Amino acid sequence: MKKYRWLWLAVVMAFVIAACGGGDATTTTAGEGAATTEGGASTTAAEGEATTTAGAPAESTGFEHLDQAMAGEFEGTTVEIVAQWVEGEEENFNAALDPFREATGIDVQYEGLPDYELALQTRVDGNDAPDLAQIAQPGKMASYQADGQLVDISGWFNVDKLREEQVAGFVELTEVDGGVYGVYYKTDVKSIVWYPVAPFEEAGYAIPTTWDEMTALSDQIIADGNGNPWCIGIESEAADGWVATDWLEDIVLRTAGVDFYNQWWKHEVPFNSPEVLAAAEQMSAIWFAPDYVFGGNTAINATNIRDVANPMFDPAGPQCWFQKQASWIPEFWPGNRDVPDREAWANPPGEASSFFYLPGIDPAVGNPVLGAGDMFSMFTDGDRPEVRALLEYLATPQGAQAWIEVGGFISPNTTVPQDWYTTYPNTELVPILNGADAFGFDASDLMPAEVGAGSFWTGMVNWVAANGEGTEEIFQGIEDGWPAS
Amino acid sequence: MPEAVEAKLETNRRPPLSIVRDLTVAVGVIVLIWLGLRVLRSETALDALGPFGGKLVQALIGIVLGVVGIWALFVVANSLVELLPARATTVIRPYVFVGPAVVVLSIFLLAPAVGTIIQSFTEVPEGEGPFYNYVQAFTDPALQIALRNNAIWLILAPAGALLIGLAFAGLVDRVKRESLAKSFIFIPLCISGAGVAVIWRFIYEWRPEGQPQIGILNAIVTSFGGEPVPWLQEIPTNTLALIVAFVWIQTGFAMVILSAAIKGVPVELMEAARIDGAGEFQTFLRIVLPSIRGSVITVFTVTAIAVLKVFDIVYVTTNGNFETDVIANRMFNEMFRFRNFGFATALAVILLVAVIPIMVVNVRNLRRQGIGA
Numbered sequence: 097m098k099k100y101r102w103l104w105l106a107v108v109m110a111f112v113i114a115a116c117g118g119g120d121a122t123t124t125t126a127g128e129g130a131a132t133t134e135g136g137a138s139t140t141a142a143e144g145e146a147t148t149t150a151g152a153p154a155e156s157t158g159f160e161h162l163d164q165a166m167a168g169e170f171e172g173t174t175v176e177i178v179a180q181w182v183e184g185e186e187e188n189f190n191a192a193l194d195p196f197r198e199a200t201g202i203d204v205q206y207e208g209l210p211d212y213e214l215a216l217q218t219r220v221d222g223n224d225a226p227d228l229a230q231i232a233q234p235g236k237m238a239s240y241q242a243d244g245q246l247v248d249i250s251g252w253f254n255v256d257k258l259r260e261e262q263v264a265g266f267v268e269l270t271e272v273d274g275g276v277y278g279v280y281y282k283t284d285v286k287s288i289v290w291y292p293v294a295p296f297e298e299a300g301y302a303i304p305t306t307w308d309e310m311t312a313l314s315d316q317i318i319a320d321g322n323g324n325p326w327c328i329g330i331e332s333e334a335a336d337g338w339v340a341t342d343w344l345e346d347i348v349l350r351t352a353g354v355d356f357y358n359q360w361w362k363h364e365v366p367f368n369s370p371e372v373l374a375a376a377e378q379m380s381a382i383w384f385a386p387d388y389v390f391g392g393n394t395a396i397n398a399t400n401i402r403d404v405a406n407p408m409f410d411p412a413g414p415q416c417w418f419q420k421q422a423s424w425i426p427e428f429w430p431g432n433r434d435v436p437d438r439e440a441w442a443n444p445p446g447e448a449s450s451f452f453y454l455p456g457i458d459p460a461v462g463n464p465v466l467g468a469g470d471m472f473s474m475f476t477d478g479d480r481p482e483v484r485a486l487l488e489y490l491a492t493p494q495g496a497q498a499w500i501e502v503g504g505f506i507s508p509n510t511t512v513p514q515d516w517y518t519t520y521p522n523t524e525l526v527p528i529l530n531g532a533d534a535f536g537f538d539a540s541d542l543m544p545a546e547v548g549a550g551s552f553w554t555g556m557v558n559w560v561a562a563n564g565e566g567t568e569e570i571f572q573g574i575e576d577g578w579p580a581s
Numbered sequence: 582m583p584e585a586v587e588a589k590l591e592t593n594r595r596p597p598l599s600i601v602r603d604l605t606v607a608v609g610v611i612v613l614i615w616l617g618l619r620v621l622r623s624e625t626a627l628d629a630l631g632p633f634g635g636k637l638v639q640a641l642i643g644i645v646l647g648v649v650g651i652w653a654l655f656v657v658a659n660s661l662v663e664l665l666p667a668r669a670t671t672v673i674r675p676y677v678f679v680g681p682a683v684v685v686l687s688i689f690l691l692a693p694a695v696g697t698i699i700q701s702f703t704e705v706p707e708g709e710g711p712f713y714n715y716v717q718a719f720t721d722p723a724l725q726i727a728l729r730n731n732a733i734w735l736i737l738a739p740a741g742a743l744l745i746g747l748a749f750a751g752l753v754d755r756v757k758r759e760s761l762a763k764s765f766i767f768i769p770l771c772i773s774g775a776g777v778a779v780i781w782r783f784i785y786e787w788r789p790e791g792q793p794q795i796g797i798l799n800a801i802v803t804s805f806g807g808e809p810v811p812w813l814q815e816i817p818t819n820t821l822a823l824i825v826a827f828v829w830i831q832t833g834f835a836m837v838i839l840s841a842a843i844k845g846v847p848v849e850l851m852e853a854a855r856i857d858g859a860g861e862f863q864t865f866l867r868i869v870l871p872s873i874r875g876s877v878i879t880v881f882t883v884t885a886i887a888v889l890k891v892f893d894i895v896y897v898t899t900n901g902n903f904e905t906d907v908i909a910n911r912m913f914n915e916m917f918r919f920r921n922f923g924f925a926t927a928l929a930v931i932l933l934v935a936v937i938p939i940m941v942v943n944v945r946n947l948r949r950q951g952i953g954a
Contacts, residue, residue: 214917239920334900391789394811397903398787407792546919554723557902561814573722579921580706 157492158257165485171201173482178219179230179470180212184427188505191498196489202482220245225475227483228490231278232470233541234269235548240473241277247474248275252484258491262508265535269542270471278471279491283508284422285525286342286466286538288451290405292414307350307457311381314388317417324390326382327408327416329399330560337553339401340560341540342466343383343420347375349464350457354534361539363578367547368571376559376567378457384564390416393563402428409448420454422468423521424504451521453528462533468541469508544579551577600664607657614654617646654681694933697926704923714927724928727906730820731935734891734907737821739884741828746835746880750843751865753836763840767833774830778897781826785812785898816904823894823905831887835880842876843869875950882943889935908932 156163164170181189186208193204207226209215213236216229225245231237240246249255255276259267262280270278289310299322304310314325330339349357352371359365360372382388389396390407407415409430419425426449456463472490474483489495493512499505500512503519506526517523529535540548555574559567620626620642627635658677662670705713718724749766756762769777786796787809794800799809812822846869854864870877892909899905901914908928916925 217917334896336900336902391792394787394814395789397814398811544919546921549918550914554902561903 157488159254159485159488159491160252161481161485162488162492164481165196165200165202165489168201170482170485172203173480174203174205175228175480175483175486176205176207176226177228177230177472177486178207178209178216178226179472180209180232181230182208182210185504188499188502191502192496194498195494196486200482200485202486204486220475227476227480228472228474228487230281230470231473232468233545233549234278234471234537235542235545237270237278237471237473238272239545240475241272241275245475246277247477248277249279249474249484249487250274250276253279253488253491261491261511263510263529263535265537266469266508269537278473279487280469280471280508281490281496283467283469283506283529284424285506285529286420286422286468287346287454287464288420288423288525288528289454290408290419290421290425290449290451291417292408293448293450295414296417303452304455306455310455314382314418318387322413323407323415323417324387325417326389327404327419328383328389328396329401329404330396330557331398331400333400335549335553336397337556338540339421340383340396340556341548341552342538343379344372344375344556345536345539346420346454346466347378347457348372348539349466349534349536350454350461351375351378353458353461354464354536357536357539361542361548363543367575367578368568373567373571376571380564380567383560393560396560397557401425405429423451423506423525426521427504451524464534464536465529465532466536466538467529468538546577546579547574603657603660603664607661610650610653610657614646614650617642617650621646697929697933700922701926701930704926714923715931717924718927718931723906724908724911726904727901727908727911730905730907731889733817733820734824734827734888735885738824738827738831738888738891739881741824742831742835742884743877743881745828745832747839747877749832749836750839751869753840754843763836766836769830770833772830774893775897777826777830778894781822781829781894782813782898785822787811787813813899813905814903819899819903819905823898826894826898827888827891831884835884838876838880839873842873846872875946878942878946882939882946885939886936886943889932889939 157166177193179189186206189208190206193206196202197204212230213232216226216231219225220240231240237246253276255267258279263283266280266283267276270276270280299317299320301313301316304313317323317325328339330337332338345357348360348371351374352360356365356369356371360367360369365371383396384393391399401421404421405419405425405428408417408419429449453463472487474487476483491509493507493509493516496505496507496509496512497516500507500516500522501518503522506517506522506529510530514526517526540552542548543552551574555570559570562570621639627638629635630638655678659674662674662677665673701714702711705711749763753759753762753766772780784796784798786794787799788794788796790803790809794803794809796812798812803809810818813819850868850872851864854868859867890909891907892913895901895905895907895910896913901907901910908931912925912928912932915921915928
C-alpha cells in the first residue's frame with residue numbers, strides 16, 4: 097500500500113513538473129510571438145509604403161479600411177470567413193480572395209461548410225461564430241440580427257457607394273431598423289429555361305417568346321412523339337420543395353406584378369390571395385397536365401434537382417426538353433460533375449445546351465426577373481479593421497473578379513465591366529438582369545423561415561403528391577400557419 | 582477483511598510530515614489543472630508551435646487533463662478525506678467519489694432538462710397563456726400526423742426488432758459458426774443512423790417506368806415485370822419502409838442480448854423438459870422464453886425509447902414529407918430551421934413525458950432481476 101502511495105506521488109509530481117515547464121514555455125513563447133508579429137507588422141508597413149511610393153500610387157477603393165489594408169497596415173492578421181461553397185465553388189471563391197490576400201498580407205482563412213445553414217447555426221449558438229459568414233436567406237439574416245449576433249456596418253461602411261453600384265433593391269434587403277447587416281456579393285437569375293440545343297434545332301423548334309408560345313411548343317413536342325416537354329424535380333435533401341416555390345413566385349411576378357409580389361412576401365396580403373391561387377392554376381397547367389412532365393408528379397417529388405436534367409441529355413435523345421432553373425444548374429448535369437477541367441464538359445452550356453428567358457405572361461406586367469443572392473454578414477465585433485477591410489473588398493468588383501472570369505458568378509454590382517463576363521451563361525444572363533422590367537427577390541427566402549423554408553416547401557410537396565388537387569386547402573394551410581409577428 | 586479495515590484505520594493516524602506532503606500534492610494538482618485549463622482556453626498560448634503543432638499539443642494537454650487529471654483529482658480528494666478522523670472518512674468518502682458524477686449530471690443533464698421545461702411554458706407569443714405551445718402542439722394538423730406516426734413506430738418497431746432478434750438468437754444457438762452468423766446480424770448496429778438512412782434511401786430509390794431502376798427493390802420488382810413502386814412516397818407504405826430500416830439496425834442489438842440470456846438458461850432445465858417429452862419449439866416457448874423474460878423486457882423498453890427518439894432515418898429519407906413525420910424530426914425543424922424555441926421545447930417535453938412510462942417499466946424490470954436497489 098505504502099509503495100503504491102509513493103508511486104502515485106511520483107506520477108503526480110512528474111505531472112506537476114511537466115505541466116509547470118509547459119506552462120512557462122507557452123507563456124514565454126506567446127510573448128515572443130506577439131513581439132515578432134509587432135515587429136513584422138511595422139517592417140512590412142514600411143515596406144508597403146516604400147512600394148506604393150516607388151510604384152504606381154494605390155488608387156483609392158472608396159472604402160476606408162480597404163485602403164488601409166491595401167497599404168499593408170493589417171499584414172499578419174487573420175480573418176475567418178465561411179460560406180456554403182465547397183469543391184469547385186470553393187476554388188473559385190479562394191481565387192477571388194487571393195488578390196486581397198496578396199495585396200494586404202492578411203491571412204484570410206476560408207472554410208466551405210457542408211450542410212451549411214445548420215453548421216453555421218451550430219457555430220453561432222456555440223459561441224464560435226466566424227468573422228464573416230455567407231447568408232443565403234435574408235430571413236435568416238433577420239433572425240440572426242434579432243438574436244443580436246450581427247454587427248451593424250452602417251457606421252463605417254460606405255453604404256451610399258453600395259446603394260449606387262448595386263442593382264436596385266439589394267441594399268434594402270440588408271436593412272433592419274436603419275442598420276445595415278450584410279453586403280450582397282453574388283446573385284442568381286432564376287427566370288430561365290434550359291434546353292438541349294442540337295435536338296431542339298433538329299426538330300425545328302423555335303424559342304418561345306410568350307407564355308402561350310411556350311405551352312404551344314410543349315403541346316407540339318408531345319404531338320411529335322418526342323417525349324415529355326418538361327424536366328421537373330423538387331427533391332433536395334432537407335430542402336424538398338424549393339424548386340416549386342420558385343416556379344410559383346416566377347408566375348406570381350408575371351401575373352400580379354412586382355408590387356403585389358412584394359406585398360405578398362411581406363404578408364400584407366394573405367398568402368392564399370386570389371392572385372396567388374390564379375398563379376397556382378397557371379402553374380398546374382404545366383406541372384400536372386398529362387404528359388407535360390417526365391415521369392409525372394411522382395417523378396417531380398422523387399427526382400433530386402441534380403438528376404432532373406439526366407433524361408434531357410439521354411444519349412438516345414431528349415426524353416424531356418425544358419428545365420427551369422438558375423444559371424448554376426449546368427454544374428450538376430451529368431458529365432459536368434466531378435470534372436475538374438471545365439473544358440472537358442460533356443455538354444458545355446452554350447453549345448449542347450442553352451437557355452431562354454421564361455416568357456412574360458401579362459403584357460401589362462412586362463418581363464420581370466426572379467433572382468436571389470448571397471450576402472456576407474459580420475458576426476464578430478467590427479472593431480477589427482482587417483475584417484472590415486475584407487467585407488469592403490467583397491463589395492468591390494475586384495472582390496469577385498476571379499470568380500466572374502471563371503464563370504458561374506454574377507455580381508449584383510453594376511460597375512463590374514461587362515467584358516469580365518466571358519463565359520457563356522453570364523454573357524447572356526447579365527443583359528437579362530439589367531434589362532428586366534422589375535427584379536423580384538426570391539420570396540421564399542424573404543418569408544419567415546416557418547413559411548419560406550417550412551410550410552411553403554412542404555405545402556408544394558403535398559400539392560405535387562396530390563397531383564395538383566386540393567390547391568385551396570393547401571394554400572389555406574400555409575396561410576393559417578403564418579407565424580404571428 | 583476486518584484486518585484490512587483495521588490497517589486502514591491505522592493509516593489515519595499518520596505523522597504530520599505525511600499530512601504536509603498530502604496537502605502539498607493536493608494544492609499542486611489543483612494548480613496544475615487550473616494552469617492546463619488556462620492554456621486550453623487561451624487562443625494564443627500555443628500559437629508559437631504553429632497551427633499543427635499547436636493543435637497537437639492542445640489535444641495532448643486535453644487528453645492528459647481528462648485522463649490523468651481526473652484520476653489525480655480523485656486520488657487527491659481521497660488522500661484529503663483520509664486526513665480526517667476515521668469515522669468521518671468512512672462517511673464522507675462515498676460522496677467524494679459519487680459527488681463529481683452527480684455534479685456533472687446536474688449541470689449537463691438536469692439543468693438543461695429543467696430549462697427546457699421552463700422554456701416550453703415561457704417562450705410564448707405576447708398575450709398568450711403558458712400552455713400556448715402545448716395547445717399548438719396538439720392542434721397542429723401536421724403534428725397530429727407525427728404523433729400518429731410515433732404511435733405506429735412504437736407498436737411495430739420494437740415488436741419487429743424483438744421478434745426477429747429472438748428468432749435469430751434461438752436459431753443461431755445451433756449454428757456451427759455462431760459468432761460469424763451473429764456478426765452479420767450485428768453489423769448494422771455499428772453503422773450510424775444517418776448512414777443506414779442513406780443505404781435504405783438507395784434501396785427504396787424510384788425512377789420513372791422505363792428508366793433503369795438503381796434502387797435494388799424496384800430493380801427486383803421491375804425484373805418480375807412489375808411497375809416501380811415509389812416506396813417513400815406512398816402512404817402508408819413509406820412509414821413501414823422506414824420502420825423496416827430501423828428494425829434492420831435494432832435486430833442485432835436484440836439478438837446479442839437475447840442470445841446471451843438464452844445461454845444462461847440452465848441446461849438441466851432444458852434436459853428435464855426434453856425428457857418429459859417436450860419438442861424443440863415447446864421447450865423454447867415454455868422453458869427458454871419464461872427464463873429470459875427480464876432480457877426480453879429490457880430489449881423491448883430500450884428499443885421503444887430509441888423509437889421515440891427516432892430522427893435520422895426520417896430526416897435523411899423523406900424529411901417528414903408524405904406523412905412520414907415524427908416528433909423528433911419536427912422538433913429539429915422547429916428548433917434549428919424555424920428557431921421556434923417555445924414550440925421545439927414543448928415537443929421535447931412531450932417526448933420526455935412519453936419516455937417516462939417506458940423508463941418505469943425498465944427500472945422495475947431491473948429491480949426484479951436484482952440489479953439496482
